[in-house]
Amino acid sequence: xxxKGFSLHDALFIGFCATLLVALKGMLRLKLGITGHSxxxxxxxxxxxxxxxxxxxAISACGMLAGLLAMMLSVGKGGPFILLKFALPAIxxxxxxxxxxxxxxxxxxxxxxxxVATLAWASKGLIEDLLVGMSIAVALVxxxxxxxxxxxxxxxAATLVPPVLQRLRSHDLLDNTELK
Amino acid sequence: MxxxxxxxxxxxxxxxxxxxxxxxxxxxxxSGRDRTSPHYVVRSAKLCALCIVATLCxxxxxxxxxxxxxxxxLLINAALLGHGRYLGGRxxxxxxxxxxxxLITSMLYLLLHGVERLHEGGLAVTRIMLAIIxxxxxxxxxxxxxxxxxxxWCLPRKWAFVMxxxxxxxxxxxxxTREIYQMQVMRGANITAKALCYPKxxxxxxxxxxxxxxxxLLKLSKQMALAAKLRGFGSHKRPTHWPx
Numbered sequence: 107x108x109x110k111g112f113s114l115h116d117a118l119f120i121g122f123c124a125t126l127l128v129a130l131k132g133m134l135r136l137k138l139g140i141t142g143h144s145x146x147x148x149x150x151x152x153x154x155x156x157x158x159x160x161x162x163x164a165i166s167a168c169g170m171l172a173g174l175l176a177m178m179l180s181v182g183k184g185g186p187f188i189l190l191k192f193a194l195p196a197i198x199x200x201x202x203x204x205x206x207x208x209x210x211x212x213x214x215x216x217x218x219x220x221x222v223a224t225l226a227w228a229s230k231g232l233i234e235d236l237l238v239g240m241s242i243a244v245a246l247v248x249x250x251x252x253x254x255x256x257x258x259x260x261x262x263a264a265t266l267v268p269p270v271l272q273r274l275r276s277h278d279l280l281d282n283t284e285l286k
Numbered sequence: 287m288x289x290x291x292x293x294x295x296x297x298x299x300x301x302x303x304x305x306x307x308x309x310x311x312x313x314x315x316x317s318g319r320d321r322t323s324p325h326y327v328v329r330s331a332k333l334c335a336l337c338i339v340a341t342l343c344x345x346x347x348x349x350x351x352x353x354x355x356x357x358x359x360l361l362i363n364a365a366l367l368g369h370g371r372y373l374g375g376r377x378x379x380x381x382x383x384x385x386x387x388x389l390i391t392s393m394l395y396l397l398l399h400g401v402e403r404l405h406e407g408g409l410a411v412t413r414i415m416l417a418i419i420x421x422x423x424x425x426x427x428x429x430x431x432x433x434x435x436x437x438x439w440c441l442p443r444k445w446a447f448v449m450x451x452x453x454x455x456x457x458x459x460x461x462x463t464r465e466i467y468q469m470q471v472m473r474g475a476n477i478t479a480k481a482l483c484y485p486k487x488x489x490x491x492x493x494x495x496x497x498x499x500x501x502x503l504l505k506l507s508k509q510m511a512l513a514a515k516l517r518g519f520g521s522h523k524r525p526t527h528w529p530x
Contacts, residue, residue, distance in 0.1 A: 114514060114515065114520075121507075122455065125452040175449070177425075178437075187418075234349070235410065244391065247394055270500070274501070
């Protein structure tokens, strides 16, 4: 986890976002029985972090912290592997940001990031399924199902982030003016 | 194979030792006061680090060991499950997860491969559960503070502080979230557990609960950063940890 360029204020905000994500996931327990609903909260908080801090690496830091906290609080019952569930989409989003900023507007950029995060999240499931010995056909069907439902929830969350950032900015709570 | 078995034996002995220790320890201390966390038996940071490493090895083993070595792994996991259950862990969630996974995977195997390969699906789901059980056990035997201390050994100082601050603020955040949520429900927001089953109500959750929370967090992080700097955060090379 690189702390280059983050002020203590930024780092604390990222940490609080990660904590809130894990706490909400534990408290709300949206047991809908639908694959991918966890991508809603994950994408929302990662994109809020990116929008509020506005620095490369903010999403990865949030993902790593959320994974560590989830591991400590046993949210998701994954033990040390829960780290990957939170960290992989975050790292994929940050890598994608290396290309995206110059190409798209904020809303479409968030939607693209959400889709990339969902792909990374679903790929983790695919790799796990293949490692435990599932047949390729079954693993691919599971991957397609996760990617489809996960992307629906992730895109839904991504469309809600710009108005929230706009409101925070209008209350003069965000120092970062780069993202508009 | 021999080294895997010896590691498994060592870990199994450690679990038995902790189990015995737990049996000797009463639920109530001498003053008759109920302990707040009766199931955490690992209170030393070094033992906690050992537990984390063992959990990682065991969970990784679920993915990588051949089918012939699955029996020892199953025995270890059965011991962990029994130990965790004995210490007050809830296995209902694990069983539910296993049942759902088994149902979905079996249906897919039946559809795509027929009955003759159904056992492969069962084996895959069993392996997934073997990867999950050690993590579940870890969360039952180790205190969150000790896991945090172990993690801070390999984290930069600033991020260790952030983790500690976030963790200590968790009760405050949970209280704030609950208060804001209850107030908004009283105002008539469609964010009750039943209403949230419909994704069309989720934007209301964002604007009624998460938005005020984010404002609180932004202010809090600014104040906390200022307070930490005024108290000399970052000026000492070796930060200290609050003891138990």
